[in-house]
Amino acid sequence: MISTPGHIELERSIDSIRIGSRHRTDFGDIDALAASIEKQGLLQPITVTPDGTLVCGARRLAALRQLGVRKLNVWVRSGISDGLAQLLAEQDDNALHKTLSPTEAATLYREVKMLLAEDARRRQVASRFGVEQGNPRSDGAATVAAPVTSLDGYARAQAALLVTGTRSYTTLERIGYLQGIVADDSQDEALRRLASTELDLISDGGSVAAAHRRMKTQLAFAELEQLAADAAQPAGIRHAASAGASRVHAAENTQTDIELEKLAKEALSRAKTATKARNTRPVASSHSRLPVRSFVFLWNDLHEWWLHYDYAEIVSELTDEQWQQFEATLAGTIAFAERMRSLRDDSPAVALLPARSLAR
Known part of the structure; x- marks a missing residue:
């Protein structure tokens, strides 16, 4: 047995090493690694916890199994049993041997971020309640610990630095956003499949930003359709x-x-603004006068509306009451248009006004 700072080296049966949940799903070219180990030996021992759980060396372990190795020397680390330490140790192993795929990196980033935030909050609580000041073994927050209001940003930046070597977390957050949709059972199944497809495209080298934009567009579109179909609105x-x-x-x-993303966001924002106005303002009487801007928005929304519907489908599904309402609205619209046309014909100065003045 060899003892070195932080670990001890023991001989262990390869079958006794347990592999827990790991972020890597593709070990790459194991044949080449196996050939290298067979020729040069295992240059860096595999690391396990005292209970035999693998920490570092999943690819090396796979190569040794392929070579038929039954026993090997391992490093046993006694201080690496908590979740954060294991994640960081695995990332250190990955960084030295094979780069994580974008989706693997995003999964690891999300877990490291969560554990860092939990750890920072735990240390802050410990520093505020029940921790003796000046105790060198205190579990309280470090003097440079981030304030509560910035813990999330701190965790993002630190997690990104540990996983990728930079503090930039935008790409990782975008991939995590897609992964969250796939994992959300409450989401529409079609949206979950779409998010899964976008993740596959990213794994094949596609743009993360473009995949994120497309998903945001589809979610906004789905929300618009839900609003349109909600009879309570x-x-x-x-x-x-x-x-x-x-x-x-x-x-x-x-x-x-x-x-397209901008168009979808603007359409949804307009609908939500209308909902907010409806909920916060007194109910208007049927004779209340709306501003000209509202008129312009209404007819922008109606531009070529008849091109987007199927005549036969509408006829077959409309109730008599809904048809009568359509007829009444159409008759009122025609009467309103004739009155406006008459006023414009009688007032040449009005007809010559620039179109943008109508929205003021």
Whole structure:
């Protein structure tokens, strides 16, 4: 037995080493590693905890199994049993041998971030309650510990640094966003499948930013459709949501990912603003006058609306009451248009006003 600072070296049966839940799913070229070990020997021992759980060396262990090795010398670390230490040890092993894929890195980042935040909060609580000041063995927060209000940002930056070597966590957060949708049982199954497809594209070298934008667009579109179909919503809100969803759908093949995401976000924001106004303002009477801006938004939403519906489907599904409401709205709209046309014809100065002045 060899003892060195922080670990001891023991001979152990390879079958007694337990592999827990690890982030790496693709070990890469094990044949080449096995050939190297067979030729040069195991240059760096595998590390396990006292109970035989693997910490570092999953690829080396796989190569040794392939070579038919039955026993080997391992490093046993006694101070690496907590979750954070194991994650960091695994990352150190990965960094030395094979780069993590984007999705593997995002999974590791998410767990390290969570554990760092929990650890920082635990140390802060310990420093505030029941920790004797000046105790050198105190479990309290370090003097440079982040304040409670910035723990999340601190955890993100530190986790990114530990996993990738840089403090930039945007890409990891975006992948984590997609992973969260896939794992969320409450999400629509079609959206979960779409998020899974986007993750596959990322694994194949696709753009993380583009995948994130496409997913955000689809989620906004789904929310618009939900608003439009919600009978509990006021008719105006349902109409605005339906029109917004139609515009997004019509633009799918003509707009870039960035433009489409912006269009979907604006449509959803407009619908939600209408909902907020409905909930916070007194109910208007049927004769209340709305501003011209509202008129412009309404007709922007209605632009070529008839191109987005199937005549036969509507006829077959509308109730008599809904059809009568449509007829009444159409008749009122025609009468309103004729009155406006008459006023414009009688007032040349009005007809010459620039279009943008109507929205003021």
